[in-house]
Amino acid sequence: MxxxxxxxxxxxxxxxxxxxxxxxxxxxxxxxxxxxxxxxxxxSSVLIQDTYHKIEAEITLRYHSLEKGFLHNPIRYRFAKKRVEELLDYLRFDDVNGHIKNVQIQSAILNLCVYYELHLKNNINISDFFSKEEYEQLKRNLLINEQPVKYHTSSDYFNFRLSNFEQFSKSRCSVRDFTGEKISLEIFQEVVELANQAPTVCNRQGISVNIIDNKDKIDEILLIQGGLKGYSESLSQLIVLTSDRSYFHTIGERYQLYIDGGIYLMNLLYALHYYEIVACPAHWGLPIEADIKAQKIIGLNESEKIICLIAIGKPVKNFKTTLSLRRSYNENLRVIN
Ligand SMILES: Cc1cc2nc3c(=O)[nH]c(=O)nc-3n(C[C@H](O)[C@H](O)[C@H](O)COP(=O)(O)O)c2cc1C
The missing domain is CATH 1.20.5 (Single alpha-helices involved in coiled-coils or other helix-helix interfaces)
Structure with missing residues (x-):
């Protein structure tokens, strides 16, 4: 040879x-x-929704819109009407009925019930898209007793920042209300220093934290992103987390930039929480045209991929976050012998 x-x-x-x-x-x-x-x-469910998991993901997307709608103050009545109609349709699927105890299905039922009750209590007629019979049927299937939002104050939200990991990680939420007050560069330096402890493949560290400090640029980027509509008015700083393709060198590593980026994102969210900065990640699951537009606004290299946006700021006095219930281990822990 x-x-x-x-x-x-x-x-x-x-x-x-x-x-x-x-x-x-x-x-x-x-x-x-x-x-x-x-x-x-x-x-994936890009083309067809033909399995329980795909339908569950569609349901989650829609009930999460309701959760987010409950955060608005004042509530915009009859919000997310189309989402409600679609949820009611999805919940009629036989496949869904077989998984009625699953946390995502229970969350959907909870949000729909709360939606109905909220409108009933305030004498807002929604019978054109959500009937009393549908509500009663859902209520019979509701097995959890929760409120769809969590209530916080700026003084209690960071109570667990120095606690053990379990309490610390459970106390972090995605917060979408900000005072508009800016965070100083010195604090950002500390945050990034801590977030940089995130592990990366072979310690390659191809991640950059880009802080956008210009409101016009923030608005332009959020317009492309579209996932923080209604929450961005008091946002004065935005992180654009990027991962650079130049650091990866084998065919097998073609998605490593996303893995390293995802690990970094979580560490950054914890670092922000530790430094008493509230944050909400905002997805960048967008087609290539969005990257091209954003690259120009921010001045990124073509080799850099946006992993996620993170809206950041100081918390307002009283604010709400979504319940976003998590699965119990019995839904996703597998032991392979
Ligand atoms: C990668 C990623 C992208 C997200 N994108 C958005 C978004 O575009 N808009 C939004 O309001 N929340 C977004 N979120 C926040 C999720 O809705 C939130 O993390 C989830 O409901 C769990 O709630 P928690 O963060 O309060 O625990 C995103 C979260 C992650 C991790």
Missing amino acids: YTIKNIAKKLLGSKNIERISNYRIKRVLKKNFLNDYKLYNKH
């Missing part, structure tokens, strides 16, 4: 050998991305 390689090198020259090798790598890379594309097409 060694001699064949040497002979080939002599005959073709090392430049051509390198070209052939690069061509091979490109083909494998293409094949892998194509395979990812096929699997995503087949198993």
Whole structure:
């Protein structure tokens, strides 16, 4: 093998050998991305919702809109009407009835019941899209006793910032209300120093924390993102977390930038909580055109991928956060023998 390689090198020259090798790598890379594309097409709900998990994800997306709607002060009555209609339709699926105890289904039922009761209490007619019979049927299936929002004050929210990990991590929530007061560069330096303790593949550390300190730019980016509508008025600083493709070098690492970025994101959220900064991550699951537009606004290199936005600030005196119930381990812990 060694001699064949040497002979080939002599005959073709090392430049051509390198070209052939690069061509091979490109083909494998293409094949892998194509395979990812096929699997995503087949198993995500982009095209079709044909399994319980896909339907559950659609339900979650919609009940989360209701949870977020309950945060507004004052409540915008009849909000998310289309979401309510769609939720009621999804909850009629046979597949869903077989999973009625699952936390996401219970959360959906809870939010719909609270939605109905809120409108009833305030004499707002919603019978054109949500009937009394539908409500009563849901109420019979509601097995949890919770409120869809959590109430906080600025003085109690950080009570557990120095507590043990369980209390600390359970005390962090996504907060969407800010005073508008800016956080100083010195504090950001401390936050990033702590967040930088996040592990990355081979310690490559290809993540950057970009703090947008200009309201016009923040508004432009949020307009592209679209997920923080109604909460951005008092937002005066926004983090754009990016991961740089230049740090990754094998075909197998093609998604490592997202893994490192995700791990960093969580550590950053905890670092912000530790430094008494409230935050709400805002997804960047957007098509490529969004990245191109944002790159120009922020001045990013093409090699950099936006992982997530994080709205940040100081907490207002009284604020609400979504309940966002979590699964119990019996829904997602598997032991493989
Ligand atoms: C990657 C990511 C993207 C998110 N995007 C948004 C968003 O666009 N808008 C929003 O209001 N919340 C967003 N959230 C916040 C989630 O809704 C929230 O984390 C979830 O409901 C759990 O609630 P908690 O963070 O209060 O525990 C995002 C969270 C993550 C981790």
